[in-house]
Amino acid sequence: MPSQLVDKYYRTESLPHIWCPGCGNGIVTRAIVKAIDNLGLNQDDVCIVSGIGCSSRASGYLDFNTIHTTHGRALAFATGIKFANPKLHVIVITGDGDCVAIGGNHLIHTARRNIDITTIVFNNNIYGMTGGQYSPTTPTGDRGTTAPYGNIDANFDLCNLAKAAGATYVSRATVFGANMIIKQVENGIKNKGFSFIETITICPTYYGRKNKKGDSVDMITDLKEIAVNKVSYEKLSEEQRKGKIIVGELYKGKRPEYVEEYNRMVESF
Amino acid sequence: MTEKIIRLMQGNEACVEGAIAAGMRFYAGYPITPSTEIAELSAAKLPRIGGKFIQMEDEIASISAIIGASLTGYKAMTATSGPGFSLKQEGIGYAAISETPCVIVNVQRGGPSTGLPTFPAQGDIMQARWGTHGDHSIIALYPSTVREIYDTTIKAFNLAEKYRTPVILLMDEVIAHMREKIEIPNIDEVEIYNRKKPKSSPSEYLPFHVREGDIVPEMVNFGEGYRFHVTGLVHSETGFPTNDHKIAENLITRLINKIQDNVEDIVEYEEYRLEDAEKVIIAYGATARSVKSAIDSLREEGCKIGMFRPITIWPVAQKQIEEMARKVKKVSVIEMNMGQYFLEIDRIAGKYTTVNQYGRVHGELITPEEIISFIKEG
Amino acid sequence: MLRQELRLSGSGGQGLILAGIILAEAALYDGKNVVQSQSYGPEARGGASKSEVIISQAPINYPKVNKCDILLSLTQKACDKYISSLKSGGILILDSSVTKLPDRDDIKIYSIPILKTASNGLKKSMVANIVALGSIYELTKIVNRVSLERAVLNRVPRGTEELNKKALKKGFELIKNYRSKPYGEVC
Numbered sequence: 001m002p003s004q005l006v007d008k009y010y011r012t013e014s015l016p017h018i019w020c021p022g023c024g025n026g027i028v029t030r031a032i033v034k035a036i037d038n039l040g041l042n043q044d045d046v047c048i049v050s051g052i053g054c055s056s057r058a059s060g061y062l063d064f065n066t067i068h069t070t071h072g073r074a075l076a077f078a079t080g081i082k083f084a085n086p087k088l089h090v091i092v093i094t095g096d097g098d099c100v101a102i103g104g105n106h107l108i109h110t111a112r113r114n115i116d117i118t119t120i121v122f123n124n125n126i127y128g129m130t131g132g133q134y135s136p137t138t139p140t141g142d143r144g145t146t147a148p149y150g151n152i153d154a155n156f157d158l159c160n161l162a163k164a165a166g167a168t169y170v171s172r173a174t175v176f177g178a179n180m181i182i183k184q185v186e187n188g189i190k191n192k193g194f195s196f197i198e199t200i201t202i203c204p205t206y207y208g209r210k211n212k213k214g215d216s217v218d219m220i221t222d223l224k225e226i227a228v229n230k231v232s233y234e235k236l237s238e239e240q241r242k243g244k245i246i247v248g249e250l251y252k253g254k255r256p257e258y259v260e261e262y263n264r265m266v267e268s269f
Numbered sequence: 270m271t272e273k274i275i276r277l278m279q280g281n282e283a284c285v286e287g288a289i290a291a292g293m294r295f296y297a298g299y300p301i302t303p304s305t306e307i308a309e310l311s312a313a314k315l316p317r318i319g320g321k322f323i324q325m326e327d328e329i330a331s332i333s334a335i336i337g338a339s340l341t342g343y344k345a346m347t348a349t350s351g352p353g354f355s356l357k358q359e360g361i362g363y364a365a366i367s368e369t370p371c372v373i374v375n376v377q378r379g380g381p382s383t384g385l386p387t388f389p390a391q392g393d394i395m396q397a398r399w400g401t402h403g404d405h406s407i408i409a410l411y412p413s414t415v416r417e418i419y420d421t422t423i424k425a426f427n428l429a430e431k432y433r434t435p436v437i438l439l440m441d442e443v444i445a446h447m448r449e450k451i452e453i454p455n456i457d458e459v460e461i462y463n464r465k466k467p468k469s470s471p472s473e474y475l476p477f478h479v480r481e482g483d484i485v486p487e488m489v490n491f492g493e494g495y496r497f498h499v500t501g502l503v504h505s506e507t508g509f510p511t512n513d514h515k516i517a518e519n520l521i522t523r524l525i526n527k528i529q530d531n532v533e534d535i536v537e538y539e540e541y542r543l544e545d546a547e548k549v550i551i552a553y554g555a556t557a558r559s560v561k562s563a564i565d566s567l568r569e570e571g572c573k574i575g576m577f578r579p580i581t582i583w584p585v586a587q588k589q590i591e592e593m594a595r596k597v598k599k600v601s602v603i604e605m606n607m608g609q610y611f612l613e614i615d616r617i618a619g620k621y622t623t624v625n626q627y628g629r630v631h632g633e634l635i636t637p638e639e640i641i642s643f644i645k646e647g
Numbered sequence: 648m649l650r651q652e653l654r655l656s657g658s659g660g661q662g663l664i665l666a667g668i669i670l671a672e673a674a675l676y677d678g679k680n681v682v683q684s685q686s687y688g689p690e691a692r693g694g695a696s697k698s699e700v701i702i703s704q705a706p707i708n709y710p711k712v713n714k715c716d717i718l719l720s721l722t723q724k725a726c727d728k729y730i731s732s733l734k735s736g737g738i739l740i741l742d743s744s745v746t747k748l749p750d751r752d753d754i755k756i757y758s759i760p761i762l763k764t765a766s767n768g769l770k771k772s773m774v775a776n777i778v779a780l781g782s783i784y785e786l787t788k789i790v791n792r793v794s795l796e797r798a799v800l801n802r803v804p805r806g807t808e809e810l811n812k813k814a815l816k817k818g819f820e821l822i823k824n825y826r827s828k829p830y831g832e833v834c
Contacts, residue, residue, distance in 0.1 A: 014498075014509045044494045049337075060498050060509055065491040067340065068500040068510075069333065070363050076330035080337025080345075081491065083321055084295055088341070088492050109326035266316050277672045277681065447684040447710055448668060450675050561708040637709050 009033045009043070011063050018057055022216030024175035024201030028122050029058045031178050031199075032091065035185035047088040049078040051098035053129050055122030055201075058093045072103030075110040078117050086259045089189060092119040096137040097127045100156055104136075111165035111194050115258035118188040118195040121158060124203040132206030143210045158198045163251045168193035170251040174200040174223040180247065187249065193257045200227070200245060274453040280445040281306035281348075283415045284374060284438070285314065287422030288346050290459055293372070294320035295345035297334035299327055299353060302386045303442040304376035307348035328353040332360030336369050340499060342464065342490035344426055348374035351384055354393055354400070361435050362401035363501045365524065368477070368485060370429035370464070372422070374438045376445040379632045388632030389442035391554060391605035395612075397437045398583050404521055406528035408535060409437040409583040411553045415449035421580065427462035428535060432527055433485040439582060441555035441605075443634050464488055471495045477520075478506040484527055528584055537580040538589060542568060546575035548644065549593060551614055552603045553579050556635055560603055563640035574644065585613050594618035601647065602626045603640060650703040651789060652712045655779070656729050657721030657742075659696045662776030667698030669780060669798045674702040676794035682710045695725055702789060717787060719779055721761060723747060740782060757786065759821040765814065774814035777803070781818015 006012065010033070019025050036046060046064040050056035052071035059066040065088065069077040074092045082090040099107055099121045110117060126144060127133040134144030134151045137158065141150045163170045169191035173180040181199055188195030202208065202219040213219050229248045233241065278286070284307050288296075296311035308324065315322040321338070325331040328349055335345035349357055354375040364371050377393050379385025393400075397409040408428050412421040418440065425436040467474065467487040476497040477486045486506075489495040502510035503517045511517070528535065539557075542564055543549065552560040557578045567574050577593055579586055594600055600618045602611040604626070611626035618624050627643045629635050653670065655663040664685045671683035679702050686697040699712040718733045720726035721742045726749065733739055735753040743760040759782055765775035777799060784795050796815065803811045 011498075011509075013507070043496060044492065047491055060500065063496055065496055066498045067337070067491075068498070068502065069336075070359055070501055073329060073333040073359075076325065076333035077337040079323070079325070079330070080295070080297060080334030080339075081341055083323055083334070084338035084343050084345075085341040085492050105326055106330055109330070262316070262321070269317060275675065277668065277675050277683070443684075443710060447682055448671055449682050449707075449710070450680055555710070558708040558710055565708075634709075634711055636711070636713065 005030065005033055005037060009037065009063050010061055014060050017061055019054060020205040022202070022204040023054070024124065024203070024220070025055050025058065025122055027175040027178050028055070028120065028181060028199045028201055029061065031181035032093070032120060032185050033062065034182045035189065038182065038186055039189060041089055041189075045087060045089055047081055047090050048093060049074045049081065049090060050093040051095070051103060053095035053098045053127070054124070054203075055093055055095040056098060072098055072101070073106060074098065075103060075106040075117070075119065079110055079113070079115055082115055082117055083259060083262070086116070090117045091189070092117055094119060094121055096121060096123040096125065096158070097135045100136045100158060100161065107162065108165040111162050111167040111196065113258040114166055114168055114193040114255045116192055116194070118185065118191075118197070120185060120188075120197045120199060122201050123158065123198055124201045124207060126203050126207035126210075128203050128206050132210055138207070142207075144207075145210070159196065159250050162196035166194070166255065167196040167251070168253040168255055169195035169249075171196075171249045172198040172200065172245065172247050174227050174245070174247060175202060176220050176223040176227065177247065184249065191252070192260075193255060273455060276451055276453065277448050278415055278451045279306065279448045280415045280418050280440065281376065282310055283418040283451060284348070284422050284440070284445075285310040286453065287419035288372070288426065289314060289318065290419075290456060291423040291426035291461060292344040292463065293346050293426060294318070295335060295338040295343035296320070296347065297323045297325050297331040297338070297345070298347050299325055299331050299349070301328075301350045301353045303378055303445055304348045304350045304353075304374060306445075307374060307376070328356035329359055332357045332364075332371070332373065335371050336360060336364050336367070339369050339371050340491050344370070344430070346372040346374065348376065350376045351378045351380045351386070351393070352382060354396060358396075358401040361407075361437070362403060362405065364435035365401065365405045365407070366501055366503075367499050368433035368488075368524070369435070369499075370433055370488075371435050372425045372429055372438060373435055374440060376440045376442060378442055379630070385632040387442070389555060389605060389634055390630060390632065391441065391556065392609070392630070393439065394582065394604070394606065394609040397439055404525065406434075406525045407437060407583050408432065408434060408528060408581070409439055410537075411439045411580060411582040412444070413554055413557045413578065413580070415444060415447070416451045417580070418444065419451060419453070423459060423461070424537070427460065430462045430464050431484070432531070433488060434528065437583075439554070443555040467495070475506045476508040477504060479523070484531065532584045532587070535581055535584060536586040536589070538586050539578040539580060541576040541578065543575035543577065543593070545573050547573040547597055548599045548601065549597045550574065550576045550601045550603055550640070550644070551579070551590075551610070552576060553582060553610070556603055556605055559635050559637050560640055562637035563644070566637065566641055567644060572644070582610070585617065587617050590614065590617045591621070594621040597622055599647070600624045601644065603635060603643070604628050605635060606630060649705060650701065650707070651717070652715045653700045653702075653717040653719070653783070653789070654712055654715040654729055654732065655698045655700070655719045656725035657696055657719075658725070659694060661696060661721055662773060663696050663698045663721070665802060666776040666780050667700050669795075669802050670783070670790065671700050671702075672801065673790040673794040673798040674700070676797055677791050679703060680705065680707050682707045684710065695728060697725075697729070717783065717789070719783065720745060721775065721779070738786060740779070740786065757782075757822070757825065759825065761818075761821070764817050764821060768817060769810065769814055771810060774811060777811050777814035778818040778821070781815040782821045783818075785819045785822035
């Protein structure tokens, strides 16, 4: 029951949230909370760390140990927290600009260390908080207020980036499939190492309006149509693959986890 | 009582020893000359005493990590130099508004930019004060000997905890890299300030409320059953962000006043041969050592001259400098920059006496001979 | 002597920084005040290397060496670079591989085979710095012999104690057996 989730895990005194009507961030936030609930984690043992941007405001709405840090640095703060107190389940909430533009280097190195942090990127393909500038995930050709003639940049594939950098759990889901997000967050938290979950969310206010994507319902319906799992994707022709995004658990690996390695070093003295 | 330990120690090493004595058990850093030995020694020592060392991917990540660690209850430090100090400013501002204790060491080098990586300068005086954006107070300490590096590092941690603030330790390359005799005090004789346990229960806890008679809000660590929110946004006593103008003004003035109202507790300084001085030199760090040598020579020639040496560089020892300025004919600020602390001293002392400045930016410690001729000429 | 300043110069890898530290530590054992510093960065990699020691009864304020009382130069390059910083009446200790002697008659010059003693006599070129310390001691008695030996043993790698003791002794002998008169005279 949603209301029970809200009562237990949301700081109702800090609501209403700042998100626009039709924003997808609430769906992802609820999915994270639902995953925590499913796992039965003690609220006192969970630490939510966020950066700066629309999605990063989520930390303030949730009743855990929460910290809303500086732009791009959520993973660096989270590394300090996890390393200092490994008992905490550290979950990072971040956006596409926060995580892979200003925070891109921190993402690479946090993945490289494979420290036990679960990162959920709310990818809405735009800088929403500042009013609709193009981000590293804005598709080439799409518009933003700083790409009035269309974006000429190539965009990042966040999951490939995280995998290449060393994350040991990598997955993607969209706000159309909230249950998939819940499952992935659960598995991400369960993974002893760096977990990276890209959630494709929607920004009807800026990205949607700038690119004539229709309203919130239209955008979510679009996500339903373009999201395919790995197996289905493999079966598609080159032509059919255009514009599609692969969802599901994309990579699971096993590598030494940072804090465990540190402890092993200490024990060897 | 155990025998006091006398050792030959490098300045950067004394910083690590002092930090560990103060309770530092978390260090995050990034290599940069001339501060790197601080990271190297922390890496060697911390894992062996139950502490944590991590080399982060950059300077901003390092200060972010120590703020995170501090929020879980650790006494945490990072060290850097010149260009790295510029990058630390983001985190210093965050630590200031979120009232997270931490210590930032800046072993200065010639600048701006990459500048003179292996040579001394005192060019970060104003950056230490105003480097991060927005109105705020800061505490910055400035040691002059290897022994004093040990003591001021301990003091930096004590002040960080007591006032819930970032504290900057400004060091000179000259002292950071030289080895000198140091008498390590017995640890039982060293005053250590530890974070107090909260009096409030989790249900009544307001993370940014100052209780009657306290200087700062009670600090609770993440993971201890108090679920609160920390943000770099202006926030109310609840910790949640607000755009309320009155709350904003109250918060920022409280952050400034918690330091400005306690200047007497924070400032530390040395007075050298000031008793009958008609001329006074104000100098700090390594430069003050040259000044002492110069004063000894000038005194031999009958010149009534002394030195006021701030150890707490920020907040400035305004009251003491005013009192001194009223009594003397001239105040000279001698520093390895083109007049940064001079600006502050002239503001305070200029009303009562003549203030001038001698500054060099050539990457060498100002010599006693230079100082003697400057004083004689002026 | 109230304050004595030494500059140990040569090339990187000759162990001069360690020699400076050992000398400083010996002076510390003697109850003296002491400051040791060294060249850093690009200056210290490869090329020239320099270590400085100030030993004083009184507290040391100004911590840098400008004009030194004692200069050790193990290479021609180091000698050429620092010879002007030696005080009038000062002592210059040169490795005998330095063939172009400085044109100064106001200093005492001792030319001794430090590097050769280490590489040929002791079969370990890395102990040249300890040989040099032995010679500096024998010539200047700037620290107590017991303190010097203690400082050497405290700072050298484990397992090399005997070798270093021998090196120190060889350094003493280089001066004890010094036949020729020092070049120049004290003014």
